[in-house]
Amino acid sequence: MPGANISPNQGKLLNILARACSSKNILEIGTLVGYSTIWLARALPEGGKLITIEYEKINYEIALENIRKANLEETITILHGKALDILPEIEKTQADPFDFIFIDADKPSYVDYLKWAIKLSRKGSLIVLDNVIRNARILDENSSVPKVIGVQRLNDYLKECQEVDFTILQMVGEKEYDGMAIGIRK
Numbered sequence: 562m563p564g565a566n567i568s569p570n571q572g573k574l575l576n577i578l579a580r581a582c583s584s585k586n587i588l589e590i591g592t593l594v595g596y597s598t599i600w601l602a603r604a605l606p607e608g609g610k611l612i613t614i615e616y617e618k619i620n621y622e623i624a625l626e627n628i629r630k631a632n633l634e635e636t637i638t639i640l641h642g643k644a645l646d647i648l649p650e651i652e653k654t655q656a657d658p659f660d661f662i663f664i665d666a667d668k669p670s671y672v673d674y675l676k677w678a679i680k681l682s683r684k685g686s687l688i689v690l691d692n693v694i695r696n697a698r699i700l701d702e703n704s705s706v707p708k709v710i711g712v713q714r715l716n717d718y719l720k721e722c723q724e725v726d727f728t729i730l731q732m733v734g735e736k737e738y739d740g741m742a743i744g745i746r747k
């Protein structure tokens with residue numbers, strides 16, 4: 562999935578972060594075709610679980626196939642639909658808070674996704690959001706690009722957010738100069 566997949570080194574970073582906080586339950590918003598999903602699922606111990614949500618039907622179907630090929634069907638539950646509809650259902654059925662949450666879906670909803678991540682996590686959980694630099698396009702205060710505006714709103718929210726302590730790590734990726742926001746739930 563050129564252009565939107567995380568790169569292998571970013572996958573390994575997510576894997577290491579998930580292991581560093583001994584994640585047993587992981588939530589991912591935005592599966593794409595399952596590449597980051599598989600990196601994260603491989604960080605889990607025996608019996609660990611990962612729930613991932615994908616909106617695009619075609620991506621969902623390819624991800625299902627990739628998860629099957631990776632032999633991770635027991636570990637990964639992939640849900641097809643709009644995350645903002647599915648997250649309230651997860652809240653009702655999920656017994657334990659998520660130890661690690663990765664957000665890599667549509668950028669205009671990032672603040673809403675972060676609010677859900679806060680709701681579904683616990684003190685010490687890690688929350689990571691992809692694509693928060695976008696070749697520095699987020700510095701353009703006059704941007705009319707919804708993806709850019711979504712991340713700008715997220716940054717404004719992070720400044721005020723009392724529930725999570727965040728840093729932004731800038732990265733020279735495969736596609737462009739970008740970055741991830743990495744936060745620990747307080």
Ligand code: DHB
Nearest residue numbers: 564565566567665691692
């Ligand atoms: C886009 C989305 C991503 O999650 C990403 O990593 C790169 C690009 C996009 O929608 O343009």
Ligand code: MG
Nearest residue numbers: 565665691692
């Ligand atoms: Mg991304």
